Amino acid sequence: MRRLRREARWSQAAVGARLGCTQTQVSRLELASRTPSQSDAERLDQMFGLTKKQHFTLLYKRIFSHTGGPSWFLGWVDEIEPAAKVIRSWDPLLIPGLLQTEEYARCVFAQSPRITEEEVEARVRARLRRQRIFDRSDPPYLLVLIDEGVLRRRVGGPEVMRDQLDRLLAAAKLPNVCIQVVDPGCLAGMPGTFMIAEMPEGEPDASYTDSAAEGRISTNRDILASLSNRYEAIRRWAYPEHVSLRMIQEVREEWT
Structure with missing residues (x-):
């Protein structure tokens, strides 16, 4: 909100006049010390x-919804993935979340330390909701590299x-x-x-990097x-797509 206000060259008082509130209330919204209303x-x-x-x-709906995901990941799930034109993904450890089955995701989340069954189910539901980006009329082009x-x-x-x-x-x-x-x-x-998410024209591309403690979202060039x-360095070690799919099929047969 602050970034957009400054880009528009509006003061907090000017925004307050348009919102029907005081400058102090606008300041509290920008500092996240005031809970916004739906009308806001x-x-x-x-x-x-x-x-x-x-x-x-x-953003308002996200504040009042129980997404079942860590807070630092919500910006990516709610704002970046749904609008992305191209998503490039690399995962050396697991099947990427966008392609996980419900049971695979449940097994992954269940291994989190000190997690409750309710939290596991909430995260599974959130993961399945995240995959709905493929149901839209113009889904993103997903390029997946997996070890x-x-x-x-x-x-x-x-x-x-x-x-x-x-799957x-x-x-x-x-x-x-x-x-x-x-x-x-x-x-x-x-x-x-x-x-890496390639965004529509006019919006900055974004990246997400993961770690054991938390993830990081960035638009830094x-x-x-x-x-x-x-x-690209990883992709040079990737097998051609038809070879990769044959390998997946062969390993699938090994899981008997």
Whole structure:
């Protein structure tokens, strides 16, 4: 809100006049010390020309919804992925969340330390909601790189793994999904999981990097350039798509 206000060269008092509140109340909104109302969100969308995107309205809904996901990941899930044109993903440890089956995701979340069954189910529901971006009329182009070891890393039992690899094979048939398996000799991908989102014209591209403690979302050009270079370095170790799918099928048969 503060960034958009400054770009519009409006004072807090000017925004307050449009919202029907005081300058102090606007300051509290920007500092997140005042809980916004739905009408605040709708007026802000109108004020900044974001009614079609429902930027502030979606933020409002996020505040009052139980997403089941960590707070630092919500910006990516709610704002970046739904609008992205292209998503590039690298994961050396697990099947990426956008392609996980319900049971695979449940098994992954259940291994989190000190997590309750209710929290596991909430996170599973959030993960399945996240995958709805593929239901839209113009879904993003998803480019997935996964380490070969992921196909053999046991998550749950053999049935869970077979269903998960079937999910990969089915997703690969979609015209907007490309899945490639990366040779385990690739060292460029060892630093960890990351995603790069190519956004519509006029919006900055974004990246997400993961760690054991938390993830980081960035639109910094230097970080994006570094991750893009790393992605290409990993991709050079990837098998062609048709070879990758044959490998997935072969490993699928091993899970008996």
